[in-house]
Amino acid sequence: MTFPIEQFQKLQTPFYYYDTELLDATLREIHSQIEAHPNYHVHYAVKACTNATVLRHIAQSGLGADCVSGGEIRTCLEAGFPADQVVYAGVGKSDWEINLALEAGIFCFNVESIPELEVINQLAQQKGKVARVAFRINPNVGAHTHANITTGLSENKFGIDMADMERVIVMAQDMTNVEFIGLHFHIGSQLLVMDDYVALCHRINELQDRLEAQGITSVANVNVGGGLGIDYQEPDEHPIPNFKDYFAVFAQYLNLRDGQQLHFELGRAVVGQCGNLVTRVLYVKLAHKQFAIVDAGMTELIRPALYDAYHKVDNLTSHEPEQVYDVVGPICESSDVFVKDYTMPATRRGDLIALRSAGAYGEIMASCYNCRPLPKAYCTEDFK
Numbered sequence: 001m002t003f004p005i006e007q008f009q010k011l012q013t014p015f016y017y018y019d020t021e022l023l024d025a026t027l028r029e030i031h032s033q034i035e036a037h038p039n040y041h042v043h044y045a046v047k048a049c050t051n052a053t054v055l056r057h058i059a060q061s062g063l064g065a066d067c068v069s070g071g072e073i074r075t076c077l078e079a080g081f082p083a084d085q086v087v088y089a090g091v092g093k094s095d096w097e098i099n100l101a102l103e104a105g106i107f108c109f110n111v112e113s114i115p116e117l118e119v120i121n122q123l124a125q126q127k128g129k130v131a132r133v134a135f136r137i138n139p140n141v142g143a144h145t146h147a148n149i150t151t152g153l154s155e156n157k158f159g160i161d162m163a164d165m166e167r168v169i170v171m172a173q174d175m176t177n178v179e180f181i182g183l184h185f186h187i188g189s190q191l192l193v194m195d196d197y198v199a200l201c202h203r204i205n206e207l208q209d210r211l212e213a214q215g216i217t218s219v220a221n222v223n224v225g226g227g228l229g230i231d232y233q234e235p236d237e238h239p240i241p242n243f244k245d246y247f248a249v250f251a252q253y254l255n256l257r258d259g260q261q262l263h264f265e266l267g268r269a270v271v272g273q274c275g276n277l278v279t280r281v282l283y284v285k286l287a288h289k290q291f292a293i294v295d296a297g298m299t300e301l302i303r304p305a306l307y308d309a310y311h312k313v314d315n316l317t318s319h320e321p322e323q324v325y326d327v328v329g330p331i332c333e334s335s336d337v338f339v340k341d342y343t344m345p346a347t348r349r350g351d352l353i354a355l356r357s358a359g360a361y362g363e364i365m366a367s368c369y370n371c372r373p374l375p376k377a378y379c380t381e382d383f384k
């Protein structure tokens with residue numbers, strides 16, 4: 001990635017910078033990998049990043065949207081995603097959110113419990129509408145990722161137990177204002193081991209066989225969720241995730257029935273690599289260790305504090321011999337550390353630093369803790 005450093009110099013830091021050319025190249029790659037499969041539908045998982053320009057690029061490319069709140073549904077409709085390509089998941093959908101989704105006429109509610117199904121049926125009835133529903137089934141498939149971002153184990157709060165699958169489908173079929181249209185799964189995030197997805201495919205095949213044996217053949221849609229990871233270590237070597245291998249797993253291992261549509265919900269893999277948090281070095285402090293204190297903190301990028309996440313740190317303005325630093329923010333929390341014992345070109349006050357691969361779960365998780373203003377954001381087109 002090349003950064004417009006001269007233009008950055010004039011800007012107040014910290015800020016997010018999205019390389020929208022990389023975003024567009026990523027979107028083209030996704031479309032080219034699913035081109036041969038007219039029954040594949042990719043929904044962008046909006047919660048990863050709702051920057052307006054980023055969303056516009058994604059909507060214009062023709063992806064659908066995967067939302068987890070009423071606010072997200074509203075935001076993505078405003079960004080130009082068609083309502084009939086919006087899916088909506090979440091364990092705790094409020095009445096106003098369900099009503100908003102019903103009014104908008106979204107494609108599908110991914111339902112996570114029986115009480116939720118009953119409320120959707122009731123609210124749809126009040127409006128004289130029929131809500132399309134899929135059931136999010138917890139497949140009890142583990143994933144090789146951080147414990148806080150695995151979602152498909154029976155101990156997690158998400159989804160409906162496999163044992164209850166038939167019961168909820170029959171319940172839905174007996175209700176007047178919901179239409180059962182599919183099964184939904186999501187096993188976790190930042191997954192790089194394709195075997196996790198192979199295991200998911202095997203589980204879905206098993207469940208589909210079970211349903212067919214009981215005469216349930218109304219599964220028009222299968223949604224396998226998202227979670228494809230990105231290379232945080234070497235963003236410049238792998239700026240675009242390996243979508244080829246990812247989609248190939250489902251083509252090879254998932255036994256789709258005639259006419260079944262397959263849905264994907266990718267967040268991080270779409271936007272992760274195009275985003276960067278740009279910050280300035282405020283002070284270099286030599287104590288027991290050498291600290292580079294920068295003007296961004298966990299308020300702008302909480303992933304290192306929340307998930308122990310690693311972001312590559314590029315010193316954009318120094319070409320000095322390397323030294324070792326703990327790169328830390330200004331927030332009054334000991335966990336406000338971006339990286340420890342990090343080797344980079346010697347730095348001094350005023351250097352510009354880019355925290356790489358920060359497009360997903362970065363800006364959107366920013367907070368005002370310590371009364372800090374939310375970060376600004378710029379895109380490639382802002383510097384043309």
Ligand SMILES: *Cc1c(COP(=O)(O)O)cnc(C)c1O
Pocket residue numbers: 045047048066068089186188189190225226227228265266267268269360
């Ligand atoms: C968060 C989420 C996704 C996207 O996860 P990524 O790891 O960003 O791809 C997809 N589906 C659901 C239901 C989610 O909650």
